[in-house]
Amino acid sequence: MDMRPDPLIMMTTQTAQATVAAKPKIVARNVNVFYGEKHALKDVSVDIPERSVTSFIGPSGCGKSTFLRCINRMNDTVPSCRVEGTILIDGKDIYDPALDPVQLRARVGMVFQKPNPFPKSIYDNVAYGPRIHGLSRSKGELDQIVEASLRKASLWEEVKDRLTDSGTGLSGGQQQRLCIARTIAINPEIILMDEPCSALDPIATARIEELMEELRHNFTIVIVTHSMQQAARVSQQTAFFHLGHVVEVGETPQIFTNPTDKRTQDYITGRFG
């Protein structure tokens, strides 16, 4: 076998390194989360690079969703919840008391496991955010935002003739793409996705994954998923959570072919931990 480095492999390795070397959009340091007495997240420190997809994997109850919800301060709405440590977005502390969580959530959008469109028309679902944030000055401008968002979410062609129909009348996969359109309508910088495909069939899942591939050029995406194959397919970085700790963070190809920590290996290969 020729032992000279394959130029193609070298190229991909360099690209992968470039991804990791990219400026971190989100920097978390020693984040601890408590729900009452329960210590849910323990000393989590992670860098999340911008304009790429980072996936969080790990068994149920490992803290991955808890951490995701820290990034847009969704945990603020849980009364017993206490968050310690630092989370910076673009170098600014998002837990700064002077910061308005509503403004933060406009920059950090979220898509949930179960598609949850408002019981309103398809148009109004997407127009809702831009309206309350005052992002458009005229009906024409709002129409443009709605169309552009639906296009970016790969839904426009399927719904352009029935924008006044109820959003809840769409199929599950279409509803999820509507929720993504609603999220990107207010032009966020970060999109958090909490198991966005677990209620969808494989075709709808493939559409969402294709969409993530498109969106990552403009947005920083963080996805929580129980599907190892999905994490391997869509993300450039993967973080493995276990019992409230981040066990291992790395480039996705490395995590799935040659993880360093035995716990990561046991989890992704389906062995007893």
Place this chain on the structure above:
Amino acid sequence: MSEHIVKSYEQELAILDSKISQMGGLAEQLVGEAFDALASHNPARARATVASDATIDLIHRELEEQVILMIARRQPLANDLRQVISVLKVAGELERVGDLAKNVAKRAQTVSGETHPKGLLTGLQHMTDLASRQLKDVLDAYAARDAERAIAVWHQDEKLDAVYNSVFRELLTYMMEDPRNIGLCTHLLFVAKNLERIGDHTTNIAETVNYMTRGALPEGERPKGDITSTTLVSGPMR
């Protein structure tokens, strides 16, 4: 190593390893038998050796089918992924070793009526011993997931190359001495080349064992000692 939650997955991976060990054992046996048939001028033995290569091919096909099914069914990851891919590669190498040994046996049939000059087979015997030893060592390294041992085989192949170089020169000399030797010596030259190639396949397996256990290719240039491609022995001028 902790066990898979899905027991049938664990069993499937174990079957892969046992089939590799079965295939490897057969390949080792074939290399030895092919040379014995040659050395003992025994065409019947040579024919039996040729026939038993079919078993290696059969196991190879079974392994390929099982690996394809496992990729479809289990989507193996991490060390499992590396094992499944390595099995596919190692099985391919062993299948080639079987073919090369079979070719030695075929030539043993062809030259069984010829009288060998004394001492002509010593070099080939040495090559057979080295190739068989490398094969055995690398299969043990596979079974034990021992990358160090695999790398040792990787380095060992230089010895086999060195003996091949001298056998090559020796056979050319015999041919120059007496043109009647050319038929026999040409066959023996191919036997030597086959044994040298078997050594190369063992180093490929060694690289795969290293990848399987460490997730990386061996570092540095692969040791190469075969210089016959650039060797020319000139005859006496008439």
